[in-house]
Amino acid sequence: MSLMFPYSPGDQFKRADMHDLIGGSFRHGMTKCNGGNDYLLFHDPKNSKKFGYDKWEGKQADGSFHYSGQGTLGNQKLTRANMGLIKANEQGIPIHLIESLNGTCTYLGQYILGDPTFSVEKAPDVKGHVERDIFVFKLVPIANYMDADLSLHLNGRVEGATTFWVPPTFETILLSDPANSRKQIDRVENKLQAEFGGYLISNGHEVLTHSFSFEGLRGTLKPDFWIPCLGLVVEAKPSNAREFIRLAIGQVLDYANLSKLEGNPMIPAILVPNRPTADLCSLINDLGITMIFRNRNNQFEIHPAK
Structure with a gap:
């Protein structure tokens, strides 16, 4: 039996506790959970830098969030979790973005894929040697999301x-x-x-x-x-x-x-x-x-x- 997604934007928790509650793979950054009724994306800024994704990933000037696809060796392919994300979006399955940093997870909110769905960019492989093609998905926040910079323009930045x-x-x-x-x-x-x-x-x-x-x-x-x-x-x-x-x-x-x-x-x-x-x-x-x-x-x- 599936549950309502148990977190609100800004909530912090341990990843293991979340998986105990709603399931999903502990090892992967992209995974279904909650009996297939929710899709999780984990963003780890440290790992992004390690894999060369930090050039592309993160919150963008247009309000979207860029998220790199799965696969650390060779050109990424539209299979497995990468295709799973696209299908989740097509089927209306809620996509949840979670930041994982120093052992603590922060729920950033619910997103959908934007237009275009993704771009193909260059990044080194896990060994840092060979430039390869990676997918950079464009995530667009919807009603339930966390924005720490609501006062961005008021602050004159x-x-x-x-x-x-x-x-x-x-x-x-x-x-x-x-x-x-x-x-x-x-x-x-x-x-x-x-x-x-x-x-x-x-x-x-x-x-x-x-x-x-x-x-x-x-x-x-x-x-x-x-x-x-x-x-x-x-x-x-x-x-x-x-x-x-x-x-x-x-x-x-x-x-x-x-x-x-x-x-x-x-x-x-x-x-x-x-x-x-x-x-x-x-x-x-x-x-x-x-x-x-x-x-x-x-x-x-x-x-x-x-």
């Missing part, structure tokens, strides 16, 4: 770094997999970015990129354009369809907020190929977001919010 803008590639992006719709979307967006960047440069504007980082978190958040002379932070999307506008609004308002917290406030702007519908234009304007799109003459127009 946001830092930014600016570099020169480099046009994204788009000509060859479909060659490896022409049927991949995600790559088609990427190609359209990259082409739009490259052309808008060229337009800015031809008009004498300095075009930069900017990265936001957070103390204690891995990774960065990067808007598509950082244009100091216009005071704009820009998020580009490949279409003016509602689903893309909604995504752009959330992202660019976050970037604008981060720029303010960093002490370098910028005006949010959205770049799309064509003018959005009237109701979306009104919404964008009401939110104080600048609109950038091509007119009927294929020229870029920049429309500040009124």
